[in-house]
Amino acid sequence: MRNYFLILLLAATAMSALSRPSAAETFPPITSQAVNKECGDCHMVYFAEMLPRRSWINIMKDLSNHFGEDASIDTKAKSEILTYLVNNASDVANNRAARKWRQGLGANPVTERIITAPRFIEKHDDSEFTAMWKKLGVKSKSDCVACHKEAQQGIFED
Amino acid sequence: MKHITPLIVAAALIAGFIAAPAAANPARDAIVAGFKAEAQAADSGFAGFSADRGRAIFENPHTGGEPEIPSCTTCHGKTPFGSGETRTGKKIDPMAVSKNPERYTDPEKVAKWFRRNCNTVLGRECTPQEKGDYLTFMMSQ
Numbered sequence: 320m321r322n323y324f325l326i327l328l329l330a331a332t333a334m335s336a337l338s339r340p341s342a343a344e345t346f347p348p349i350t351s352q353a354v355n356k357e358c359g360d361c362h363m364v365y366f367a368e369m370l371p372r373r374s375w376i377n378i379m380k381d382l383s384n385h386f387g388e389d390a391s392i393d394t395k396a397k398s399e400i401l402t403y404l405v406n407n408a409s410d411v412a413n414n415r416a417a418r419k420w421r422q423g424l425g426a427n428p429v430t431e432r433i434i435t436a437p438r439f440i441e442k443h444d445d446s447e448f449t450a451m452w453k454k455l456g457v458k459s460k461s462d463c464v465a466c467h468k469e470a471q472q473g474i475f476e477d
Numbered sequence: 478m479k480h481i482t483p484l485i486v487a488a489a490l491i492a493g494f495i496a497a498p499a500a501a502n503p504a505r506d507a508i509v510a511g512f513k514a515e516a517q518a519a520d521s522g523f524a525g526f527s528a529d530r531g532r533a534i535f536e537n538p539h540t541g542g543e544p545e546i547p548s549c550t551t552c553h554g555k556t557p558f559g560s561g562e563t564r565t566g567k568k569i570d571p572m573a574v575s576k577n578p579e580r581y582t583d584p585e586k587v588a589k590w591f592r593r594n595c596n597t598v599l600g601r602e603c604t605p606q607e608k609g610d611y612l613t614f615m616m617s618q
Contacts, residue, residue, distance in 0.1 A: 362565035387543045388564075389596040392589075458566035465566055 346416045346473035351403035353396045361390065363464050363471050367407035368417040369433045375404035377429050386431075409436075434460045504582040505574075509612050511584070515605035523606070531614025534607055535572075541600035549598060557618045573618035581612055 346366040349355055358364045367375065379401045383391040392400075405411065409421040423437030433439055442448075443460070451457075451466050463470040509526070517523045535557065538547040546552070546564070554561035557573035571577045581587055595603035603611070 360567075361563045362567055383596065387545065387597070389593040391593060391596075458562070459564065462566035 343474055343476045344416060344419065345475075347414060348473060349403075351399065353399040354403055357392050357396055357400060359471075361388070362461055365433060365463075366416065366473065367404045368409050368412055368414065369420050369436065369438075370404075370408060370430070371410040371421060371424055372405050372408040373429050374431055375401065375408055378431050379404065432461075502578070502582055504584070505580075505612075505616070508581060508584050508587055509609060509616075512605045512609040512612070516609055519605060526606070526609040526613040528610070528614040528617045530607075531610035531612070534603075534611050535614060539599050542596065542598045543600075546597055549594065551598075552594075557615055572615055574616045575618060580615065 346368055349364055349366065354367075355364055370378075378385070379397065382397070383389050407417075409417045410424065411417070420436060420438045423441075430436060434443075455465055457465040463475070467475045469476075513523075513526070516526075535549045535553070540547070550561075552561050552563055553569060553572050558571055558576050560571055561569035563569060572580060574580050591603055591608050595601065595607075
């Protein structure tokens with residue numbers, strides 16, 4: 320009986336994995352506790368692989384003026400977060416997501432925005448995006464979760 | 478019977494906890510007491526906290542901070558009983574203690590967000606008087 324249940328469970332898992340479009344872009348889980356604790360209260364916790372090293376350094380320089388808001392944190396958490404973000408940045412990490420997000424960056428001036436990164440623009444510059452934006456009444460392009468329900472789990476389907 | 482008595486006592490205790498007003502939380506009371514001590518030290522004429530002044534801090538538009546974010550209600554919603562939304566569209570749970578008994582029970586969290594949000598909205602830190610007024614208002618809601 321136990322085995323039978325196990326097989327069912329395995330089958331269900333396999334099926335749900337299959338039903339996900341193979342085109343889905345995935346990110347490895349964020350392993351820094353400090354990042355998960357401090358960077359997810361105002362928006363989803365963004366993945367380090369979405370921005371290059373120089374952008375994270377810039378963002379972490381002055382959290383007391385973070386896109387118009389004070390997001391300041393204590394020094395210990397700050398250095399832990401910077402280390403994690405830099406070590407997993409798009410031009411440092413060597414996984415599939417990072418390779419995609421570093422394409423086309425070139426020597427561009429620093430962008431602090433994921434929504435101005437080449438990969439984001441390429442994927443959100445069409446009528447499908449505009450239609451979804453209007454239909455769901457999304458407040459900000461940075462609200463990935465509004466359109467990608469499993470974004471925080473690292474799954475972006477198109 | 479012997480074994481049942483402690484159970485009844487425990488049940489009564491638990492019921493008591495649940496029935497107790499949300500404001501009676503030792504951690505939260507300690508946070509308010511801390512602001513009271515600071516307010517007294519800053520002003521010998523300190524005459525207690527006021528829920529009405531706290532309401533004004535929460536509801537009124539302020540100047541001095543980020544012009545696009547004039548009020549606590551910009552993110553926390555019009556009333557303490559409803560949920561709010563950050564500027565990126567993330568939901569924020571209600572701020573009233575009656576709606577959300579876990580509010581204002583972690584001193585580090587409270588200090589961090591007063592620092593951040595007062596800076597963003599008012600362009601300065603809030604005074605101990607203002608923080609105590611705000612908490613007194615939210616505990617009455």
